[in-house]
Amino acid sequence: MNVRDSEHIIAELKEKENYTLSNDASNADLILINTCSVREKPVSKLFSEIGVFNKKKKPGAKIGVCGCSASHLGEEIFKRAPEVNFVLGARNVSKISQAIKEDKFLSVDIDYDESSYAFGEFRSSSYKAFVNISIGCDKKCTYCIVPNTRGEEISIPADLIAKEAEIATKNGAKEIFLLGQNVNNYGRRFSDKSHKKMDFSDLLEMISQIDEVQRIRFTSPHPLHMDDKFLSMFASNPKVCKSMHMPLQSGSTRVLEQMKRGYSKEWFLNRALKLREMIPEVSISTDIIVGFPGESEEDFKDTLDVVRQVRFEQIFSFKYSPRPLTRAAEFTNQVDPKVASARLQQLQELQQSILDEISQKHLNRVYEVYFEEKRDNGMLAGRSDNNALVQVEGKDEWLGEIKKVKITNPKRLSLYGEVVI
Ligand code: SF4
Structure with missing residues (x-):
């Protein structure tokens, strides 16, 4: 979810504010820290990171804190780190243009409804496209801070999801990765009450009908909502990858x-x-x-x-x-x-x-692998349909291609093999 939020922020800044990405903090006009708060460690790291970036940044450069820790710490971030220029909660991403223009901008409203906001197009990988299908979470798991940082669950309209998937596949992605806190609770609530009734199985079916989509993955489904209809759709739709x-x-x-x-x-x-x-x-x-x-x-x-x-x-x-x-x-x-x-x-x-x-059990099996990455060891890496990490020695032009691979050396964390077709 955070990766996709970052992509949304980058898209907005590129399209509306003419920003470009920099990997050099000392030369950047704007430094954004997109935070997680699911566990304690990333939160404690936040303030030391702010200190590091404050030392590195050029005069006049701004620092913004976004994401779940921004949502739950809010104003406290300004108190503990006055060098921060704005704080933008996980459900307020669409306000980034406003945030960079106002001094000490704070927006951490967890009731803010961004479910119908059409974000600009930016993806860190051209092969795999993350697509949000809902925001927030209605569950109240007693250990979890997410409902307090991302608010109540609202499903994103199906036509917006389909449009995003279509654009991503036209730009080269073969795999659509649907995201939500509880994906298989999709359709429980839409902002627009007249939205056609639709559950997650219906949504999967709809996305799979887009010709260019070759693979669909999703996370996270909730065990409670794994009814027979969902399991049958998962099992029978050939475009839905067989990893749960x-x-x-x-x-x-x-x-x-x-x-x-x-x-x-x-x-x-x-x-x-x-x-x-x-x-x-x-x-x-x-x-x-x-x-x-x-x-x-x-x-x-x-x-x-x-x-x-x-x-x-x-x-x-x-x-x-x-x-x-x-x-x-x-x-x-x-x-x-x-x-x-x-x-x-x-x-x-x-x-x-x-x-x-x-x-x-993988030895000598043949899997269809979608190559997405060239690793530091020089090998091409990708995922099989059932999500095993597979590495082969291969050509760069195979990146973005799905190929059959025979597994010759299965290891605990990665399978090694050779392309057979
Ligand atoms: S379902 Fe997931 S996100 Fe929602 S409260 Fe439970 S653990 Fe948190």
Whole structure:
């Protein structure tokens, strides 16, 4: 979401204010820091970054702080860092032109509705196009600060999404990556009440009918909204890539209730295993928080149990970090950080052993790989339909092409192979 917000800001500044991008902070007229606040570390880094840029910047250059930390810290940023010229919240991106012109501009309104704003066109990759399909989030997960920084959920009108996808593919992107906090809750609320009723499955179908779109990915779907209609559409539409992110957070139904996630361990397992049954080649990734307040050894065992049963292809795992403005930060049964660290290590070791086993199943398989990047090691890298990172020795002109690759050397984090067609 932040990457796409940055692209929107750049597009607005290029098209409306004649700015160009610079990678030299000491020569820039404007320095923007687009911030995250999901965990504590990036927030503490913000003020040291401001200090670094303040020393580097040329006289008269402005510094702006954007994104989720801007939303939740607001005015406090000016107090702690008076050198900052403006603060622009995650839901106020369209006001960037105004922000650069006014002194001490502050806009962090989380009710501001940008869902129908047609941003200019800028993409950091010409191969893959991120397209927002909603803003905000209506869930109230007790550990999460996002509803306080991005406001309530509003779906972006389908015609705007389709238009963006069409422009991106005309400019060379073969893959459309749909973004939202809860993509499969799409259609719950539109600003324009007369908008045609449409859910996420309908939206996927609509985007897949654009001829130039060859691949569709999305993140993040919510396990609660993984109904049969959604799973069938996911399985049967050939343009929808067969990789699913299913944020588990915890394998314990008791902890999930405390987190207010809205599903149980059994529901999650039912959906994940049904996916595996419907699409044997599917890859499933997840997010897991260990050490959530009150998490017992038994609860943690439930998480390990889900990991063993689902055998995720990728896990993003974190120690619980109390965030301001969240209910869980006030829970009195916080877990000892040492216990949480030990659990994190145990979880990651289990995952490494699963990955060692999983990676071998790729040997001699042939995947369609979309080459997007030339790596520092000189190899071309891309993703298979089911999201495995694949690297080959190849020609630069293959960038932006989809080619068949036979896997000859599967490693835990990347598969190596050779192009067969
Ligand atoms: S679904 Fe929960 S975790 Fe995800 S953004 Fe919304 S509140 Fe945060």
